[in-house]
Amino acid sequence: MTYVVTENCIKCKYTDCVDVCPVDCFYEGPNFLVIHPDECIDCGLCEPECPADAIFSEDDLPKDQLAFVDLNAELAEVWPNISAQKEPLADADEWKGKPGKRDLLER
Template identity: 70%
Template sequence: MAYVVTENCIKCKFTDCVDVCPVDCFHEGPNFLVIDPEECIDCTLCVPECPAEAILAEDDVPQAQRHFIALNAELAGQWPTILERKEPPADADEWNGKTGKLQYLQR
């Protein structure tokens, strides 16, 4: 079972999780992060680090967001690995907690 980055990361893209990942399984897109399920070792270190609370165990992803499991796997194969923390977008706090953000995902 891997961990999954869910909708609340879109347009927030806090990267605190990247600093604690021992296997560098995070990949960065324009306004979203994903976890490579093949690399994730289920250590849980990233979960408490996410200010947006967007990282969930695969089994805990709500039904309405289950498509993020496949989306993480797909985009991890396309996007580069992110190895260190970066500043979040200037408006990240404004987007944190908003729903319906999938339409804003930039690939």
């Protein structure tokens, strides 16, 4: 089992979760973060740190977010690793919690 970053992260990219990850399994795209499923140790430290409530245990993933399991695995193979907290996107608070952002994901 692993943790998964979901749609709520798109256009926010808060990195509070990155700072607490003991194995540096986060990868960064232009407007989204992902977790590498083969590197995640299922510690759960990242989930409560996410201001956008975008991280779920794979077992607790909402049904409408299941596609993000494969998306995290795919993008973690091509995006660079991130291991330190950065500033969120400038308009992150405006996008936080808005539904229907999947088409806004930048690769």
